[in-house]
Amino acid sequence: xxxxxxxxxxxxxxxxxARALIQAAELIPDGATxxxxxxxxxxxxxxxxxxxxxxxxxxxxxxxMREGRRSFPFLSAADQRRRVALLRDHGYTxxxxxxxxxLLHRTRAETVPGTRRPGPGSVPVREQVPxxxxxxxxxx
Numbered sequence: 628x629x630x631x632x633x634x635x636x637x638x639x640x641x642x643x644x645a646r647a648l649i650q651a652a653e654l655i656p657d658g659a660t661x662x663x664x665x666x667x668x669x670x671x672x673x674x675x676x677x678x679x680x681x682x683x684x685x686x687x688x689x690x691x692m693r694e695g696r697r698s699f700p701f702l703s704a705a706d707q708r709r710r711v712a713l714l715r716d717h718g719y720t721x722x723x724x725x726x727x728x729x730l731l732h733r734t735r736a737e738t739v740p741g742t743r744r745p746g747p748g749s750v751p752v753r754e755q756v757p758x759x760x761x762x763x764x765x766x767x
Contacts, residue, residue: 644696647728651691654723654730660687664698664728667691682706684739688732690714695727702757714739 648667655661661671662680671677678685680692681700694711697704711729715721718737723730 643726644693644728647726648691648693650725651723651728651730655689655691659689660685661689661691662687663691664693665700666698680710682710684710684714684742685744686733686739686742690719690731690733691728692731693728697757699757700755702755713741 645666648664649670652663652667652670655671655675657674659675661668661675661677662685663671663677665679668677668679675689676687678687679700680690680698690711692698692707692711693704694708695704698707701707701710711731714731717739718733718735719731719739720734721729722732
């Protein structure tokens with residue numbers, strides 16, 4: 628395998644889930660606040676106010692997440708599904724869904740339990756690292 632993967636055109640084609648993330652990202656309007664999956668957030672930085680979706684709701688206008696496969700920093704896909712369910716129960720409406728990817732839009736001004744928007748002087752939340760993701764070289 629090795630570097631030969633780089634020469635295979637199939638290696639450069641996004642899988643169905645990645646294509647779904649890209650398609651959903653295109654539906655988010657410029658200037659919106661967004662919580663997005665770790666893998667698509669960089670594509671949104673030039674035109675939206677985006678943060679990586681994690682265990683803490685941020686009150687964004689749009690939320691773009693995977694439900695089928697775990698995405699860092701979540702510990703499991705089940706955690707992601709619970710987060711999406713929480714948002715649906717508190718003011719968010721599903722506007723698009725395909726291949727394990729869901730796009731939610733905030734349609735009701737309702738407080739989502741646990742919402743926290745960092746500001747000046749705030750302390751970052753220490754995320755847990757899933758067991759299948761390497762190890763922290765700074766902690767022994």
